[in-house]
Amino acid sequence: MKKLLLPALLFTVMSTSAQTSTWHVSATYPVKGDGKWDYIAVSPVTQQLYVAHGTEVNILDKATGAEAGVIPHTTGVHGIAFAVPFGKGFTSNGKLNTVTVFDLHNNQVQGEIPVGGNPDAILFEPFSDKVITCNGASKDLSIINPNTQKVVATVPLQARPETAVSDGKGRLFVNLEDKSRIAVVNMATFKVEKEWPLGKGEAPTGLAIDTVHHRLFAGCDNKLMIVLDEHDGRTIATLPIGDGCDGVAFDAAGQLVFASNGEGNLSVYHQETADKYKLVAHVPTAKGAKTLTVDPLTHTVFLPVADRQAAGADGKAAIAPGTFRVLAVSK
Known part of the structure; x- marks a missing residue:
């Protein structure tokens, strides 16, 4: 678990297909409690x-x-x-x-x-x-x-x-x-x-694996996702993602890699080959939505999040009551 300490700007590297992607928040599930x-x-x-x-x-x-x-x-x-x-x-x-x-x-x-x-x-x-x-x-x-x-x-x-x-x-x-x-x-x-x-990657958080193509995907705190060969640790690719990543998931059926970024977005890469990756979506989610899971049956991505109140004198921002929810992201 990685804490997101400061707000950050969205990264701007985006392909044409990412701009026109149909990935979106398709459902929101309110959850009781404010922890x-x-x-x-x-x-x-x-x-x-x-x-x-x-x-x-x-x-x-x-x-x-x-x-x-x-x-x-x-x-x-x-x-x-x-x-x-x-x-x-x-x-x-x-x-x-x-x-x-x-x-x-x-x-x-x-x-x-x-x-x-x-x-x-x-x-x-x-x-x-x-x-x-x-x-x-x-x-x-x-x-x-x-x-x-x-x-x-x-x-x-x-x-x-x-x-x-x-x-x-x-x-x-x-x-x-x-x-x-x-x-x-x-x-x-x-x-x-x-x-x-991890090459250029710093402070890794989320980690996922593709056991067919033998690739590791490490989400890092400096807005990069590093792709490594699981046999020898060679860096295969260095991919831009958003800030505050704390979760990475791989959907083998769609050959998609997801990185959940606490600044408020989800980076989606398609695995073109074992060594080539294309950004296909940069999905707005919510600030603080930094962890995720992907459902292997429906291919929906789920992210928990809550809103924050204004920071107090100690610089800490309390959770806004009644705002905890799970976001469902799908095509």
């Missing part, structure tokens, strides 16, 4: 939206936005992961230094697991059958056995992990935010094998 927000995810089991929101996870019908449930007592929640083979879901509770376990079918809480400091992004890694938290404060990864619901390993890192993706074949790629590098973790040994620089 901070972070990641959003679509359950592959129930096809519902899970929205990390302050002290709870809001569950919504992805087609209508209707409230479908809540996972409570997840203070400082950042992310949600789905361990489908085990029938369990997991939330990373940043202020509690814990992970909440819930049933994937009925959302009933099954337990809570102590992990590292300030767990942020969380994912299920299919090669090892483990759940992984990226712990920003302790600068490490917690490796959780979903069956026993216990931490079975801790992977120390040399910097703060922002998020991670898996190639499904034994390697985990981790954005190191304050080092501007990507760590490669062997999921058989739970050890860091190497680190790769």
